[in-house]
Every structure is written in C-alpha cells, then in structure tokens.
Amino acid sequence: MPVTTQIKDNSIIAYLSGEIDQHSSKTIRDEIDLCIKSVPNLSSLTLDFKSVTFMDSSGVGLVMGRYRLAEIVGCSLILTNLPPHIKRVMKLSGIEKIAKIN
Numbered sequence: 001m002p003v004t005t006q007i008k009d010n011s012i013i014a015y016l017s018g019e020i021d022q023h024s025s026k027t028i029r030d031e032i033d034l035c036i037k038s039v040p041n042l043s044s045l046t047l048d049f050k051s052v053t054f055m056d057s058s059g060v061g062l063v064m065g066r067y068r069l070a071e072i073v074g075c076s077l078i079l080t081n082l083p084p085h086i087k088r089v090m091k092l093s094g095i096e097k098i099a100k101i102n
Contacts, residue, residue, distance in 0.1 A: 002019075043076070
C-alpha cells in the first residue's frame with residue numbers, strides 16, 4: 001500500500017511510500033481524501049515522505065490537490081521528511097508558499 005494514515009486527535013498523518021507516479025497517485029489521493037472527509041474539525045494534514053523513493057510531477061499534483069481540499073475543510077498542510085531530491089522539486093514548484101515544509 002503506497003499510503004497509510006493515522007488519525008491523532010484532529011490531525012491526520014499520511015505516511016507515503018514507494019513511488020509516486022501517475023499510477024499510484026490516484027490510490028494515494030483517494031485514501032487521503034476519504035480520511036480527510038471522515039475527521040470532523042480537522043486541524044492539520046501531514047504528508048510524510050520518509051519512505052518515498054521516486055516522485056514525478058504526479059506527486060506535485062497530489063500535494064496541490066490535497067492543499068485545495070485542506071483549504072476547503074479549514075486545516076493546514078504540512079510536508080515532512082522529504083528526501084533532498086523531492087524537497088528540491090517541491091521548492092521549485094512553489095509549494096512551500098502554501099504548505100509548511102519540515
């Protein structure tokens with residue numbers, strides 16, 4: 001499974017793993033969105049990239065879409081444990097302007 005989620009209080013942590021590409025991003029997106037919709041008064045969504053080995057532009061789209069949904073439900077988006085090559089892609093795409101990068 002490319003994503004596992006953990007709910008703590010009013011926060012979600014989504015642990016991403018493996019490759020994030022056009023084939024896996026739909027599964028990841030659906031799982032995270034289902035989780036977001038199930039938590040009332042959600043305060044934050046954290047995407048943990050520690051176990052991600054590869055990411056193409058689908059990963060940027062995945063993050064942007066989760067940002068839009070987080071904005072609708074009124075929670076913050078946090079990206080954490082980004083490997084250097086993925087952190088660089090996120091910064092180049094401007095995501096650090098809309099999400100906190102740890």
